[in-house]
Amino acid sequence: MAPRPRVDVNQQTAVDMNAARSQTSINVQTVKNYLYGGQKAWDLRQRLEKIIAQEPLFDKQHRDFLGRTDQYIRAAAITNRLTELQRMHGWSQEEYRTASSLLSEVVSIALHDAAFQPVFLGQGSPALMDNYWDLVHEKGIQGCYLQTELGHGTNVARLETTSTYIPETQEFELNSPSLTSTKWWIGALGKSATHGIVQAKLILPDGKDMGPHLFFVQLRSLEDHKPLRGIAVGDIGPKASGGMAAQDQGFARFDHVRIPRTNMFSKFAEVTIEGSYIQPPHAKLSYGGMMYIRATMIPTAGWTIAKAATVAIRYTTVRRQGELDAKGLERQVLTYPSTYYRLLPILSRAFVFIELGRYTIKALTQMQERLASRDTSLLPEMHALLCGLKVFVTTQGIIDIETARRSMGGHGYSAFAGLGRLYIEYLPSATFEGDNFVLDGQVVRAATKLCKAVLSSTSAVAKLPLPSAYLRLLSTTSEAPPQVTSSTWHDVHSVVLLLEWRAALMVKNFTQTPASGDVDANVNQRLARAITEAFVAAQVSEMINNLTNLPSEDARVVGCLYRLYLLTSAESALVDLLSVGLIRHTGAGDPTQDLRLAVKALCLEVMPNAIGLTDAFGFSDRILDSALGVSDGRVYEALWKRVQMEPMNKDEVTPAYAPYIRPMLQRGQAAAQQKMKLKSRL
Ligand SMILES: Cc1cc2nc3c(=O)[nH]c(=O)nc-3n(C[C@H](O)[C@H](O)[C@H](O)COP(=O)(O)OP(=O)(O)OC[C@H]3O[C@@H](n4cnc5c(N)ncnc54)[C@H](O)[C@@H]3O)c2cc1C
Missing domain, CATH: 2.40.110.10 (Butyryl-CoA Dehydrogenase, subunit A, domain 2)
Known part of the structure; x- marks a missing residue:
């Protein structure tokens, strides 16, 4: 057998990143504009990023080595400079907000804003x-x-x-x-x-x-x-x-x-x-502030997950591990089914949550305009919707960041990978602005109230607010639940309908449980998730319809991502779908296998564009602050450079040696010598 060519593992990283970029079939700039809501928003971001990148105070290279007090003082200095820049450049509120998000730092002024x-x-x-x-x-x-x-x-x-x-x-x-x-x-x-x-x-x-x-x-x-x-x-x-x-x-x-x-x-x-x-005039009028914060948490979840997806997809594209192929190359980690199955659905959720955020903030603005004239009619539904969405995106976001970190193996545990920081900073979002488990109860309360109305009067269906449209399925005039076949998973409408049926039947079963009946301890979490996923699925179907505004190849690829979102939602709902009888075991093989294979097929369809799609988020290396997520793919060089900054490496011999390491070693050596002497005497 001819010897396999030797590969320089370090140089190969850049080769792999370039190759992955050259496979991209989408127009990255067009998809970027789509994600940012237009070229103007992206241009603004670019203009501000240039200003921010020039500021030495905003440099992140040494922040991992600072103690708590110094991190706080650094954040105060950053805030002072940001507000100074705002005045110097005459930034509007929108420009200030964009510049602030570009900092990608935890700063106390965020609470003021x-x-x-x-x-x-x-x-x-x-x-x-x-x-x-x-x-x-x-x-x-x-x-x-x-x-x-x-x-x-x-x-x-x-x-x-x-x-x-x-x-x-x-x-x-x-x-x-x-x-x-x-x-x-x-x-x-x-x-x-x-x-x-x-x-x-x-x-x-x-x-x-x-x-x-x-x-x-x-x-x-x-x-x-x-x-x-x-x-x-x-x-x-x-x-x-x-x-x-x-x-x-x-x-x-x-x-x-x-x-x-x-x-x-x-x-x-x-x-x-x-x-x-x-x-x-209305007991819940004062909820406005909290509702606004909850609404902004939806796109924030999308952009946070997007960072995790970018870092992990870039790293697993250039990281090779496994048996050598004929060219002497190991396998790219992203190509393992167990890796792309973890990472590509995360990418799809980033896209969905970013778009969903746009919808929600628009709906909230409409409600606030009505509130200004003391019309509170939209308030209860909006409150319940935002509770559900807040829980859904933050719970999922936390899981996704950690999943992305783990997909990177040991290097993912380094602070220089950047995802440990992202995770720990995102983690409390499950608790603040309403503890997620508590908010679930509010989602369920609102749903059961509407469900009772629908079950007792057919006219209630016409009055259902949009986020509760899934309850229309309970009306006596509604069609029977769909039969699930292998073609269900290839039809967006069928998947959305299935997720809506799941929510409707679960809420109905719960509503009809007699007051004396027992319910399981996790019922609120299961119901709230089903209700929220039904709403989000319907929104994703809208997003797919609206893709006609994009050039066809971009629409095809982003459409694949959206379908991947829907299918992985259905996959995570399988237990519910089986419990309420929407999927049945007929004895003719595994009824879930078609769904799982459809997920795999979609992942493989998205894969050639994985790097292009993450590039479309438009994160600079400065924002990601990750040695493993560098855009040129040279992860080993970036990691090596970071390690040289470690303050412990300044001393060839640590100051801990003389007082602590040396005495311990010396005691051990003396004791070992003693034992050797004893052995030689025997
Ligand atoms: C990083 C961070 C920043 C914060 N910033 C602010 C801030 O700026 N201003 C501010 O006012 N607060 C702030 N908070 C506080 C935050 O809003 C509260 O932690 C949150 O409201 C939960 O309250 P708690 O911590 O008292 O938990 P508890 O209410 O004691 O909850 C403890 C546990 O009990 C469960 N539980 C409680 N009640 C129920 C119920 N009715 N049904 C079912 N389960 C229940 C919860 O699910 C949870 O598991 C912050 C918290 C964190 C972590």
């Missing part, structure tokens, strides 16, 4: 806006949102902080009556924020408790940043696995702190000068 400012806008009274909006908007003050307490998070009704109205001075007095009433986990409160929006129980002069309301409170002096009298404030310490180290989650206690009456957020509910309470 994402939580503090929207609540101010949505719930500030005209008086509060007149007095403070300019300061808020111009960042003359820095805000945070103080809801969670040491003793309560989910159960907002049991928060203990009080705000008591004193008519004599027209002031509220804020008080933390117990250790467990201490505000806790509050982003930017530890060391940064000057002001906060405090959720506290409103107590009227007659002692009546009106439940939690929002109050605007100054926390630190604008002269020297010291906490104001009566306020004890600090940082709650390091987070799990060193995550979000640059952000100062904080605690605060209030000892009879007075604020003016006008500092209550009273756009909807109000306390009069005399101390009477004016009810809001």
